[in-house]
Structures are given as C-alpha cells and as structure tokens.
Amino acid sequence: MTGLSALRARARALLARRGAVVGINRRNLALVYPNNARNDYPLADDKLLAKELFVAAGVPVPETLAVCDGLFAVPATIEALRGQRDFVVKPANGSGGGGILVVGGWEAGRSCWLLAGGVPLSPVTLGRHLADIVFGVHSNQLEDRAFVERRIVPHALFSSLWADGLCDIRVITLRSVPVMSMIRVPTAESGGRANLHQGGLGIAVDLATGRTFRALHHGRAIERHPESGAPLLGLELPAWPEVLEVSRRAARAVPLGYLGVDVVVDRDRGPLVLEINVRPGLEIQNVNGAGLGPAIARAEGTA
Amino acid sequence: MQLSHHGKVALTITALVGVALGLVSYKVSRLGYSLADVLPATQYELTYALSFDGHGGDVRVRSFLPTSGAHQTVSDERDVSSGLHLAQAMEGANRVATWTGAEVRDGSEIRHTFKVLARRVSYDIPPELPVPESYPPSVAAYLRPEKAIQVDAPEIGATVERIRSAEGPLLERLRKIYDLTVALTPRPFKGTTDALTALRLGEASCNGKSRLFVALARASGIPARLVGGLIMQPGAKRTSHQWVEAWVAGHWVPFCPLNRHFAELPERYLVLYYGDESLFTHTKDINFDYRFETRSALVPSPRAKASFTFVDVWGLFDRLNLPFSLLRTILMLPVGALVVVLFRNVVGMPTFGTFLPALLAAAAGETGAVFGVVAVVITVAVVAAVRWGMQRLELLHSPTLAILLAAVVFSLLTTTLLADRLGIAPLTRVTLFPIAVLAICAERFYLSLTEHGGRAAGKELAGTLLVMLACYILMNSLALQVLVIGFPEVLFLVVAANVYLGRWVGMRLSEYRRFRGLLRVTP
Numbered sequence: 027m028t029g030l031s032a033l034r035a036r037a038r039a040l041l042a043r044r045g046a047v048v049g050i051n052r053r054n055l056a057l058v059y060p061n062n063a064r065n066d067y068p069l070a071d072d073k074l075l076a077k078e079l080f081v082a083a084g085v086p087v088p089e090t091l092a093v094c095d096g097l098f099a100v101p102a103t104i105e106a107l108r109g110q111r112d113f114v115v116k117p118a119n120g121s122g123g124g125g126i127l128v129v130g131g132w133e134a135g136r137s138c139w140l141l142a143g144g145v146p147l148s149p150v151t152l153g154r155h156l157a158d159i160v161f162g163v164h165s166n167q168l169e170d171r172a173f174v175e176r177r178i179v180p181h182a183l184f185s186s187l188w189a190d191g192l193c194d195i196r197v198i199t200l201r202s203v204p205v206m207s208m209i210r211v212p213t214a215e216s217g218g219r220a221n222l223h224q225g226g227l228g229i230a231v232d233l234a235t236g237r238t239f240r241a242l243h244h245g246r247a248i249e250r251h252p253e254s255g256a257p258l259l260g261l262e263l264p265a266w267p268e269v270l271e272v273s274r275r276a277a278r279a280v281p282l283g284y285l286g287v288d289v290v291v292d293r294d295r296g297p298l299v300l301e302i303n304v305r306p307g308l309e310i311q312n313v314n315g316a317g318l319g320p321a322i323a324r325a326e327g328t329a
Numbered sequence: 330m331q332l333s334h335h336g337k338v339a340l341t342i343t344a345l346v347g348v349a350l351g352l353v354s355y356k357v358s359r360l361g362y363s364l365a366d367v368l369p370a371t372q373y374e375l376t377y378a379l380s381f382d383g384h385g386g387d388v389r390v391r392s393f394l395p396t397s398g399a400h401q402t403v404s405d406e407r408d409v410s411s412g413l414h415l416a417q418a419m420e421g422a423n424r425v426a427t428w429t430g431a432e433v434r435d436g437s438e439i440r441h442t443f444k445v446l447a448r449r450v451s452y453d454i455p456p457e458l459p460v461p462e463s464y465p466p467s468v469a470a471y472l473r474p475e476k477a478i479q480v481d482a483p484e485i486g487a488t489v490e491r492i493r494s495a496e497g498p499l500l501e502r503l504r505k506i507y508d509l510t511v512a513l514t515p516r517p518f519k520g521t522t523d524a525l526t527a528l529r530l531g532e533a534s535c536n537g538k539s540r541l542f543v544a545l546a547r548a549s550g551i552p553a554r555l556v557g558g559l560i561m562q563p564g565a566k567r568t569s570h571q572w573v574e575a576w577v578a579g580h581w582v583p584f585c586p587l588n589r590h591f592a593e594l595p596e597r598y599l600v601l602y603y604g605d606e607s608l609f610t611h612t613k614d615i616n617f618d619y620r621f622e623t624r625s626a627l628v629p630s631p632r633a634k635a636s637f638t639f640v641d642v643w644g645l646f647d648r649l650n651l652p653f654s655l656l657r658t659i660l661m662l663p664v665g666a667l668v669v670v671l672f673r674n675v676v677g678m679p680t681f682g683t684f685l686p687a688l689l690a691a692a693a694g695e696t697g698a699v700f701g702v703v704a705v706v707i708t709v710a711v712v713a714a715v716r717w718g719m720q721r722l723e724l725l726h727s728p729t730l731a732i733l734l735a736a737v738v739f740s741l742l743t744t745t746l747l748a749d750r751l752g753i754a755p756l757t758r759v760t761l762f763p764i765a766v767l768a769i770c771a772e773r774f775y776l777s778l779t780e781h782g783g784r785a786a787g788k789e790l791a792g793t794l795l796v797m798l799a800c801y802i803l804m805n806s807l808a809l810q811v812l813v814i815g816f817p818e819v820l821f822l823v824v825a826a827n828v829y830l831g832r833w834v835g836m837r838l839s840e841y842r843r844f845r846g847l848l849r850v851t852p
C-alpha cells in the first residue's frame with residue numbers, strides 16, 4: 027500500500043519535473059514558431075545581415091574589415107589583407123565553425139600569413155578559400171558571402187579556460203528578456219570546437235549575479251576543468267551587467283522573439299555580440315541543472 | 330467570432346476524422362463493402378513435377394487438371410515439358426490432360442504449374458428434406474455399382490439394414506453413413522481399397538472410406554461419387570486425397586470421412602477430378618514418378634476487388650496496365666510517412682531526412698526487408714568511401730552529387746552482379762531501388778559523418794534502417810493495403826494524426842533519457 031502510494035508520489039513528482047523541461051517539440055511549437063517568423067530567419071542565419079542591424083542599433087560587434095561578395099572581389103580582398111594581422115575569415119551563412127579561418131600574424135619575408143595554430147597561409151590558398159566560401163561550399167547553398175572581421179582577444183578569465191580561441195557566452199532571450207545562460211568552453215578533446223556533444227564544457231552562469239555555479243562535461247557535473255584542473259565554479263564573469271545589456275539590445279535589434287545570443291568579452295572592447303541563433307539548443311538545461319519552463323514563465327511575466 | 334488557434338486545430342482533426350468515418354460507414358452500410366474483405370486470402374501455387382525415362386520411345390501420360398468453380402479459382406497456368414505435347418479435353422466435368430511425345434529421352438520431366446485461390450464451402454441440409462422417389466437419368470447413373478464400389482454386394486445391403494440408412498429423411502441417412510465411415514480405423518494410404526474390403530477390415534485410408542461411403546449412399550438411394558484431389562500445404566509431397574460428394578436437392582455436397590468434414594469442403598482442398606479414376610495413367614515401364622510442389626502466398630481477397638468499386642482505383646490501374654505493386658506503394662506512402670513522423674517526433678529517433686525511411690521501405694518491397702537493408706548498407710558504405718576520396722578534389726556541391734549518383738549506379742550494378750553469381754535472387758532486384766533516394770541517403774550519411782562524427786552518423790544510419798523496417802512491416806501489410814485501396818478515406822485519419830502530432834508539445838522518448846538528470850527525483 028505504502029509502496030504504491032510512494033510510486034504514485036514519485037510519478038507525480040516526475041510529471042511536475044517534466045513540465046519544467048522543454049523538449050524539442052515544445053521549443054518549436056511554444057517558443058520558436060510563435061516568436062520567430064520564418065521570413066526573418068535570414069536576419070539571424072546571415073551573420074552580415076545581423077551585423078548590419080546590430081551596428082545600426084548600436085549593439086557592439088567585432089569590427090568588419092572586409093566583405094567579399096563574389097568571385098570578382100577576391101583579389102581586392104586579398105590585397106586589402108596583405109600585411110594585416112589578427113583577423114578572422116568567415117562565411118556569412120556558415121554554422122558549426124565551418125569555413126572559419128583565424129589568422130594570427132603576417133610574415134613579410136615569405137609574404138604569407140600565419141594561422142592561429144602557426145600554419146602558414148599563402149595568398150593563393152586564402153584566395154581559394156574565399157572562392158569556396160563564395161560558392162557556398164561551407165554553407166550548403168549555391169552562393170554566399172565571405173567577410174573578414176577583427177580577431178577578438180578574449181578577456182583573461184576566458185583565456186584561462188581555453189587559451190587557443192574563444193569561449194562564448196550563450197544567453198537565451200525571450201522577447202529581449204534574458205532567460206538562461208551558459209559559457210561554452212572548447213577543449214583539446216573537442217578539437218577546439220565549443221560543441222558540448224564533442225567534449226566541450228558547458229558552464230552555467232547565474233543570470234542575477236554573473237557567477238558560474240555548475241559545469242557539465244559529457245553529461246556529468248564537474249567542478250574542475252578536465253584538462254587543466256582549473257576550478258570552474260564560483261567564477262565571477264567580467265562586465266556581467268553589460269553582457270546582459272548587449273544581449274537585450276541585440277534581441278531588440280531584430281524582429282525575432284526567441285533567440286540564443288552568443289556574446290564574447292573582448293579584452294579591450296568588453297562584451298561583443300558574435301552571432302544569434304533562431305533555434306537555440308536545449309542542452310543549456312542540462313548545464314544549468316534546471317528546465318527552461320519556469321524561467322520562460324517568469325520572462326513572460328516581465329516581458 | 331474569432332476561433333482560437335487550438336480550436337482551429339481541434340476542428341480540423343474532428344472534420345477529418347468525421348469525413349473518414351462517415352465515408353467508411355456509408356460504404357459499409359449502403360454500398361455493400363465488407364470490412365472483413367480487407368483480410369488477404371491465401372493463394373497456392375501448385376506444380377505437378379513428373380519425371381520418367383522414355384528410353385527413346387513413345388510416351389503418354391494422362392492426368393487431370395483442376396477447373397474453376399464455386400470452391401476454387403484456377404489461374405496463371407504454365408506448362409514446361411521436355412518436348413512433350415500437351416492436349417486437353419473435357420470428359421464430363423473433368424479436365425483431362427494428355428502429354429504425348431515420341432523419342433522421349435531418359436530423365437525427361439513435365440512441370441505443370443497453376444495458381445489456386447480457394448474458399449471453404451459448406452452446406453445446410455434441411456433436416457426434413459426427403460430422399461426423392463426418382464432422379465433425372467444423368468444423376469441416376471450415380472446409383473449404379475462400379476468395380477470397386479460394390480453397391481449390390483450382400484454385405485453392403487446388410488450394413489444398410491443394420492444402420493437403417495435406407496429410411497428416414499436425407500440428412501439422417503447421410504449422417505449414419507458418415508458416422509460409420511468416420512468410425513473405421515484410419516490407415517495411412519496404401520494402394521487402392523475397394524468398398525467391400527474397407528467394410529470387412531473395419532479400417533481404411535481415404536479412398537477406402539470414400540468408396541464405402543459412396544457404396545452405402547448409393548445402396549441407400551442417394552446418388553454419390555468419388556472426388557479426387559489434393560490437400561494444399563506448402564512443401565512437396567506425393568500424397569493425393571479422395572473424398573465424396575452426395576447429390577442433395579440439385580447440388581453435389583462434399584463429405585470427407587477421413588478428416589471429418591460433413592457437408593463442407595475446407596479451403597485447402599483442391600478438386601482435381603470426379604469419379605473412381607486414377608490421377609496418373611502412363612505408358613508402362615517408364616520409371617514414372619511424380620511430386621506435387623506447393624507454395625503459398627497472401628494475396629488480396631478477390632471479393633475485395635469485386636466489391637470495392639466506389640472510387641475504383643484498382644480497376645483504373647488495371648485499365649492503365651499499371652502494376653498492383655505501384656498502386657499499393659503510392660497509397661501506402663502516407664502511412665509510411667506517418668510512421669517516420671512517429672519515430673522522429675514521439676520516439677526521437679534520428680533518421681536521414683523525414684521521408685527517406687518510408688521511401689526506402691517502399692523500395693524494399695522489391696527485395697524484401699532483409700536484402701533491402703543489405704542494399705542500403707552496401708550502397709552507403711561504397712558511396713561514403715567514394716565521397717571521402719573525392720573530398721581531396723574539393724569539388725562544388727552539385728557536381729559532387731552527380732558523381733555520387735554514378736557511384737550508386739555502379740554499386741547497385743556490382744551488387745546485382747555478385748548476387749546473381751551467388752544465386753541470391755532477391756538481392757539481384759536492388760537495381761529497382763530508386764537511385765536518387767540511395768544517393769541522398771549516402772550523402773546524408775557522409776555529411777553526418779564529417780559534421781557529427783562516426784557515432785552520430787552510425788546512430789542516424791541505424792535509426793534510418795530501423796524506421797525503414799517499421800515502415801516496411803506496416804506498408805507491406807496486405808490487409809492495410811487493401812483497406813487503403815478500398816477505403817482511401819482512411820488516409821484522412823493519417824492526415825488527422827499528423828495534424829495532432831504537428832501540435833504535440835510532449836517530450837520525445839529520447840528526451841527522457843537526455844534530460845534524465847533534470848527529471849530524477851532527488852531525495
């Protein structure tokens with residue numbers, strides 16, 4: 027008898043918890059479809075379009091150095107970059123880091139650049155890469171634009187987590203109200219990609235305080251970095267109010283109501299918006315150890 | 330008044346379900362459709378496999394071939410005989426086949442094949458029905474004695490006296506004769522037993538019991554005759570079967586005293602001839618041997634085809650000379666797509682594309698499920714390897730896809746070639762797979778492999794194959810196919826289910842696992 031009622035209580039508790047967790051079906055039907063009109067997706071998917079809107083709205087973004095919008099523009103782009111250091115080449119419609127080159131230095135003697143890993147990049151190779159981007163090789167479409175932006179030098183706290191690149195802060199916003207956030211940290215295991223499924227770390231950040239309170243690696247809660255051993259919990263993020271503020275302003279700058287805003291904190295310029303996503307992933311719930319449901323309900327109350 | 334979004338969805342679902350159920354019940358109640366007719370029937374394919382040594386001389390083999398009637402429908406007859414000529418003639422109700430040949434070699438063979446769809450028939454004999462005073466001459470012939478049916482033997486007369494089968498109404502007499510023959514100890518078939526011997530021994534095989542039944546019936550004033558045929562069972566055998574028919578108010582009504590069928594003929598019984606005949610007669614000393622080979626397959630019930638004529642898609646396809654397999658593939662695709670939706674949105678199983686598994690399942694109709702899976706795995710492996718090699722060339726997307734298509738064609742041809750060498754007949758049919766579907770499947774696998782790694786790609790491939798199997802099972806269900814052909818409106822139910830799932834916000838099964846940490850009740 028008690029066993030049965032205990033079972034029933036457990037089932038009821040499970041159902042209550044289930045209500046808090048947002049699955050893909052619910053995310054799409056209750057959050058994405060009602061808040062994001064499909065014809066506005068390009069504003070988020072095309073990083074250059076999004077950047078234009080952000081610049082117009084005064085949202086800080088990494089500085090754009092050049093845009094290459096066709097095969098004819100490739101030579102001019104290369105000339106413009108000759109001798110330049112610390113820039114990044116990206117496809118406007120890329121995803122998952124595909125087609126991104128991070129360039130560190132310029133070697134005048136050999137007349138070539140050095141990639142962030144130290145590998146040389148000749149002007150010819152860069153030209154071929156730009157042509158590939160323009161032909162849509164990295165974006166699964168027939169044509170695309172390539173653009174070059176200033177390489178971000180991350181704030182010391184972030185470079186202590188991953189020295190070879192960027193950690194970005196993902197802030198989910200509902201109608202411009204931040205709902206939940208985390209930091210995504212690449213690892214050697216993940217091949218430098220901030221992908222949680224490939225061994226990257228997810229660190230939950232308390233929206234109110236900007237303090238990290240939970241970290242996840244391969245679905246397991248951890249307290250220290252699995253590779254460096256550095257502590258991950260209780261870190262105080264730099265410029266947290268500004269991070270939230272640029273997220274809000276980025277969300278307001280586009281007609282999209284449910285977003286994942288990716289923010290990076292530059293050593294000199296502070297928080298910059300790197301990109302926005304119209305279908306932000308749900309793993310952030312596991313990282314935070316809490317479902318999005320209650321947070322969404324609170325945001326709907328304040329929005 | 331403005332309808333809420335929720336209201337619109339509910340209304341759409343109600344309308345779809347209402348229209349579907351309304352049409353179904355209209356067809357059943359007014360147009361004479363029967364839902365039972367969607368169940369498939371068993372079709373048997375029988376082969377007479379006859380072999381003999383002609384010693385270079387003349388050979389003549391005579392036998393009986395079945396005719397179509399109320400109990401059985403015979404179709405698709407084929408004859409393959411090594412150089413013999415087949416002549417057919419009707420002798421009374423029997424279709425007699427005679428194969429003749431000159432200079433026939435040793436080890437010659439005849440293979441005569443036909444398909445049979447049969448149904449059980451049974452008769453109700455009114456208990457009060459009297460035995461008539463006289464019969465028309467053609468029927469009265471079935472009262473006379475024959476060599477092995479000794480109607481006028483004293484012992485037969487005495488038995489009729491004893492069981493009093495010459496008095497009372499027809500049903501009572503038949504029942505007494507039937508009971509007596511049923512009670513004889515059954516014996517495995519061993520040559521011919523005449524009626525008298527069966528009676529004296531008190532035991533008999535099918536032909537002895539049947540001859541005794543006929544003799545007693547005739548002696549009791551009821552016209553009766555022997556029936557020769559086969560009991561159809563998948564496999565090969567030499568045993569034929571005999572049972573009887575009695576003349577009841579203008580009908581020949583079947584009885585089988587060996588297997589206890591009273592006034593009924595089971596579906597498996599195949600009638601070959603009437604009368605006390607032997608199934609095969611042939612030239613002497615030719616070392617004659619025979620075998621009956623039977624295979625069975627499920628086919629749509631012929632009654633469904635005959636009665637499902639409201640919107641006669643079936644007839645339309647017949648007129649246009651399009652194969653039935655195409656009709657059912659087309660009609661079952663929405664069902665397969667629903668299965669995919671269920672797996673993706675409710676189970677949360679990853680697959681390549683939304684409809685790829687359903688399309689693959691439709692294609693596997695040609696090869697069977699197992700070889701369908703084999704075909705997909707082979708093609709995906711080959712094409713992924715080619716794709717990997719091509720990656721060094723850094724080609725653009727469209728030419729890449731075009732090359733993959735060629736790779737699919739090559740891998741299918743090679744598979745067919747190898748399957749033919751190895752004698753795996755179903756696998757040779759992989760060429761019927763839609764090439765573009767396979768190419769897309771392989772491309773998805775490769776993309777997943779490069780973007781998400783081997784584990785994720787393998788999972789997606791396994792998911793695709795699993796959902797393909799589920800689709801295959803459902804899409805290849807004959808009963809479901811005939812249901813959709815007869816009642817295409819059930820597709821509205823499929824649409825309604827999709828509308829419902831399209832608004833379903835529930836957690837996918839896989840998400841219970843993914844978020845198990847959040848669902849676990851912490852004490």
Ligand SMILES: Nc1ncnc2c1ncn2[C@@H]1O[C@H](COP(=O)(O)OP(=O)(O)O)[C@@H](O)[C@H]1O
Binds near residue numbers: 175301
């Ligand atoms: N301006 C930049 N400076 C330094 N690294 C960058 C810059 N832009 C992108 N990256 C690197 O590339 C990754 C992916 O960039 P992002 O703009 O998020 O594109 P995607 O849509 O492909 O994820 C970042 O996580 C970072 O490691």
Ligand SMILES: [Mg+2]
Binds near residue numbers: 122123301
């Ligand atoms: Mg990104």
